[in-house]
Each structure stands twice: as C-alpha cells, then as structure tokens.
Amino acid sequence: MAIPPLHAAPERGDTLLYLNGVTVSFDGFKALNSLSLFITAGEMRAIIGPNGAGKTTMMDVITGKTRPQSGDVYFNGDIDLTQLDEARIANLGIGRKFQKPTVFESQSVFDNLKLALAGQRRVFESLFFRLSSEQRDRIESVLRTVSLFEKRWALAGSLSHGQKQWLELGMLLMQDPEVLLVDEPAAGMTDAETAATAELLKEINRKHTVIVVEHDMVFVRALGVHVTVLHEGSVLAEGSLDKVQANQKVIEVYLGR
Numbered sequence: 001m002a003i004p005p006l007h008a009a010p011e012r013g014d015t016l017l018y019l020n021g022v023t024v025s026f027d028g029f030k031a032l033n034s035l036s037l038f039i040t041a042g043e044m045r046a047i048i049g050p051n052g053a054g055k056t057t058m059m060d061v062i063t064g065k066t067r068p069q070s071g072d073v074y075f076n077g078d079i080d081l082t083q084l085d086e087a088r089i090a091n092l093g094i095g096r097k098f099q100k101p102t103v104f105e106s107q108s109v110f111d112n113l114k115l116a117l118a119g120q121r122r123v124f125e126s127l128f129f130r131l132s133s134e135q136r137d138r139i140e141s142v143l144r145t146v147s148l149f150e151k152r153w154a155l156a157g158s159l160s161h162g163q164k165q166w167l168e169l170g171m172l173l174m175q176d177p178e179v180l181l182v183d184e185p186a187a188g189m190t191d192a193e194t195a196a197t198a199e200l201l202k203e204i205n206r207k208h209t210v211i212v213v214e215h216d217m218v219f220v221r222a223l224g225v226h227v228t229v230l231h232e233g234s235v236l237a238e239g240s241l242d243k244v245q246a247n248q249k250v251i252e253v254y255l256g257r
C-alpha cells in the first residue's frame with residue numbers, strides 16, 4: 001500500500017530536485033512506491049532507511065541510470081531528468097559518488113585530481129596536458145578542502161580507506177557539480193575519519209547542495225541536517241534526526257529488520 005505523502009508538493013520552481021510520485025518496478029516489485037522528495041538549492045539532506053528501502057534506486061533515478069515507470073523527476077525546476085541520459089545529467093551538474101572508492105591507485109593524489117579535471121579525455125593524454133595556473137590553483141584548493149595537500153605527491157594506492165574516500169570526493173569537486181549525491185561515505189571508516197568526513201561534507205555544503213545516504217547514525221548526527229527516512233520505496237518520516245528517531249513508525253521499521 002502506498003504511504004500518503006507527508007507534505008504537499010512545493011512549487012517545482014522552488015526546488016533544485018523535485019521527485020513527485022515516482023514509482024520504479026522490477027518485475028512487479030516496487031523498489032520505489034510513489035516516492036516524493038523535494039530538495040532545495042543549498043541544502044544538505046541525509047537519507048536513511050533499512051536495507052532495500054529504495055535509497056540506491058532513488059539515486060539511480062536522479063542520475064538517469066534507472067527510468068521510473070511513473071512520476072515526475074525535475075532538476076532546477078524545469079529540466080525533466082526522465083528524458084535525459086546519464087552523461088547529460090552528469091553534465092548538468094549532478095555528481096555521484098559511489099560507496100566504493102575508484103581512484104587511480106598507481107597515480108599520485110595530485111594526478112588523480114588532474115585526471116578528474118580533464119574529464120572525458122583519455123588517461124594517457126590527460127596526464128601530460130599542461131595545467132594553466134588557474135587549473136593548478138583549483139587543484140590545490142580542492143587538495144586543501146579534502147585535507148590531502150600534504151599527501152599530494154603520494155600514490156593514491158598508499159592512502160588509507162578514509163583518505164581514498166576524500167580523494168574521490170575531491171575528484172567529484174573538480175567537476176564543480178551543483179549537487180553531489182554521496183553514498184555511504186563513512187562506511188568502513190574509523191571514528192576519527194567519520195568525524196572528519198562529516199566536517200568535510202559540511203564544508204562542501206557551503207557551495208554545493210548535498211544528498212547523503214548513510215547508515216551510520218553517529219555520522220548523520222554529526223551532519224546535523226534534515227533527515228528523510230525511506231521505507232519500502234516511500235518516505236516514512238522527515239525532520240531532525242531526534243524527531244525521526246522518536247517516531248514510532250521509524251522505530252518499528254528499524255526494530256523489525
């Protein structure tokens with residue numbers, strides 16, 4: 001049974017991402033069941049929910065990897081994302097970071113960011129193209145943002161798991177996306193790395209809209225942002241972490257796992 005929407009839909013023009021009544025079925029199973037989610041420009045939103053709630057499918061719909069059977073998906077008020085392919089959507093400024101880091105291990109931290117700047121160019125060409133001073137400044141600024149300036153000449157393969165995640169966030173930042181979708185950034189991190197990642201996302205959020213999917217409640221608490229709880233492909237609750245954690249429906253869903 002579809003859960004009725006918690007709030008009336010806002011005006012599309014007031015949103016950066018507008019998902020209204022989005023349904024995705026796999027052989028009759030609804031991974032998203034009339035999902036409605038509205039993100040305002042400049043906000044950071046945490047998305048939580050038990051396994052199979054539809055978090056990954058939601059990100060697949062936004063990035064064009066999966067087409068919904070029904071519902072509206074708009075970016076910036078009037079760009080219909082259901083009509084665009086993944087490359088077009090990425091070029092619009094919707095960047096995604098998957099859970100597993102995919103940095104170039106045999107290249108330096110600096111060269112990984114250089115490769116990210118070059119975008120679609122072939123890897124070999126990209127390593128030998130000459131940087132302008134603005135491009136070098138930009139790489140250095142991102143290196144400082146992700147706390148890897150001191151490590152810039154180290155091979156990416158020698159970084160800790162947490163540092164690799166930060167490098168990959170840095171690679172995403174080189175493309176200067178308007179919105180970043182970040183999948184479980186704190187997974188597998190030490191407590192110190194988790195705390196540093198929360199600070200990093202807050203810093204990134206100063207200039208970019210961020211949607212972060214995460215299971216680690218300590219991390220979500222450190223972010224201190226509005227939380228949306230997904231369950232069976234719909235929004236179950238929304239609000240501060242304290243508010244949703246006190247919600248009886250949310251408690252039942254998590255205890256019933």
Ligand SMILES: Nc1ncnc2c1ncn2[C@@H]1O[C@H](COP(=O)(O)OP(=O)(O)OP(=O)(O)O)[C@@H](O)[C@H]1O
Pocket residue numbers: 026029030031049050051052053054055056057058
């Ligand atoms: N390609 C697919 N074919 C069939 N079923 C799918 C497919 N992709 C996802 N599903 C199902 O849809 C539901 C939602 O999956 P999804 O991966 O979006 O959940 P999730 O909230 O990201 O879960 P997790 O926290 O485990 O990553 C699950 O029951 C999953 O098995």
